[in-house]
Amino acid sequence: MSDAKHEDTEMDINLDREALTSLCHKVLTRHGFSESNVEAMSDALVAAEMDGCRSHGLYRLMGFVATLNNGGVVPDAVPVVEDTAPSVVKVDAKGGFSSLAFQQGVPELLSKARANGIAILAINHCVHGTALWVEIERLTREGLVAIACNPTQSYMAPYGGSQPLLGTNPIAFGWPRGDGNPYVFDFATSAIARGDIELHRRQGDEIPLGWGVDRDGTPSQDPAEVLDHGAMLPFGEHKGSALAIMIELIAGPLIGDMLSIESSEHDQGKGSLPYHGEMIIAMDPARLTGGSPQQHMLRSERLFDLVKQQGARLSSERRYQARQKHLEEGVTLSRALYDDILELAS
């Protein structure tokens, strides 16, 4: 890694949005993903890369290909959209990545949310490796309010426990703001993302107390011990733990899909990207405010102004700044990452 780091500073690669997309297409097509899957997955990876979220950007191509090589994903899956109730869209991803299944479910989700006021998109049997906020923004662009969540694998102990059981279960929310960028958050219900603990391990750094416990349930600052033998911890003590359990339930059994622990068992230690379900709720202000939706939605601008006036940060602002910068200047990939990706493409 230290060699790679050294190279980074010498021969970084700058790519614009189009070049990033074309690189994703090349890698994924080379490995046999079908055209529609390639497009959906590339869109999600490039969106994350443009927003400065490297952990969900092109770096993920390695995980996608590793999961494919493990037999953990169906590269030419054709999702099946099912109409099980007037406010429900179920999409069976048929073992493919979630991105295409999401895209295929969106038209029905939009029409049901607009007709009925609230609707739910339940994606089943998908492999998950992309950021939820990308999907949330697809819905806020349509003027809808959206909430999305999914289980992952059993990495985390419930508050008061010490054994890995729950996923890092992310939850994301989006609120449209007219022509401006939406208010969006997207966070894991663990104290910290798993990737951040992995980064500490790679760099030989200790982790702060509160992120995890060792195999005996004792608070630990050793990233390897927490990842391999102990358990991660939830954010916000019993409250974050309860939210993680809620997500297990509503994006698992409620939609007829796996808990994080079932997803881990399904993986059989192969280390593939997790296979499970995902749920997205979409709500239409036009059917919920009870008249004058635009006027009511504008009340939120006062809230956002008052948050910023006291020096607090609105979720996603950093991502929007990164997006603007990268649109103007392109994204810089480290030479090491770029070489790894090129190798996957050849």
Place this chain on the structure above:
Amino acid sequence: MSDAKHEDTEMDINLDREALTSLCHKVLTRHGFSESNVEAMSDALVAAEMDGCRSHGLYRLMGFVATLNNGGVVPDAVPVVEDTAPSVVKVDAKGGFSSLAFQQGVPELLSKARANGIAILAINHCVHGTALWVEIERLTREGLVAIACNPTQSYMAPYGGSQPLLGTNPIAFGWPRGDGNPYVFDFATSAIARGDIELHRRQGDEIPLGWGVDRDGTPSQDPAEVLDHGAMLPFGEHKGSALAIMIELIAGPLIGDMLSIESSEHDQGKGSLPYHGEMIIAMDPARLTGGSPQQHMLRSERLFDLVKQQGARLSSERRYQARQKHLEEGVTLSRALYDDILELAS
């Protein structure tokens, strides 16, 4: 207070469920609340008292009457149920307490959730003073999964800020478990409930760091400073803060109702119970699992078992233990509280 405490130990009063209900009826009727409002409010107060949640139990009668005397609630409000979309029930509480509005909206909420898979109950223009979990349990008894939330008043700073802006915005969730008690949680998105800080003030105790800041935004352990001049803080840093903002938005502008700061302005410093909206989402497993709902819902039992096996606590278990105990032995009210209530009734 110390005198009252002394009396408590000498002449506590034991009342069973029926006696508690009759006491509530007497007080509320005496102050002019209409029969249907009296019944709905009493049910909610007695449920909280039976569950050992004193802050939302009969103690609240004082707040109800004070709010009435301030002109902050309509005692004979007749809620109006509106059908604005196939998966939406809107109930205009017409300035009354939320309990009756909730009860009136339930039949339509049940039928819409069962028909469409997911439905939303938006209560507008209500005064709020009762626990959300009581409403959640009404829905889990029907086999539905439910989420409820509401703003309050601007007591809390967003993470990274120092001025009161957000409410303590509770969120509650319920998951039916066949004939057993449901999995339910109900918590404020503040680090601690406002009532707990008030209790510290009354007892002359310091509060722990992390609960609030003083007027300059500096972390404070002085409960009076935090309550009267500073601000409460969210749980779980930026994540809890983001959730509190989500609740402001979806239980405020999205349903055409007030933000916490608007509710505070509406109160004009009178200290009434807060006037705002409330939103409840109900989901029907039978329409979401995609076949074999009972089998899928049972997957959750493994999760609950594994939480308990590692010594972690499931939310609500303490409440169910209290309920069982109080059903068998009755509830003990302090003499001071009982005397205060009797005075209200005379």
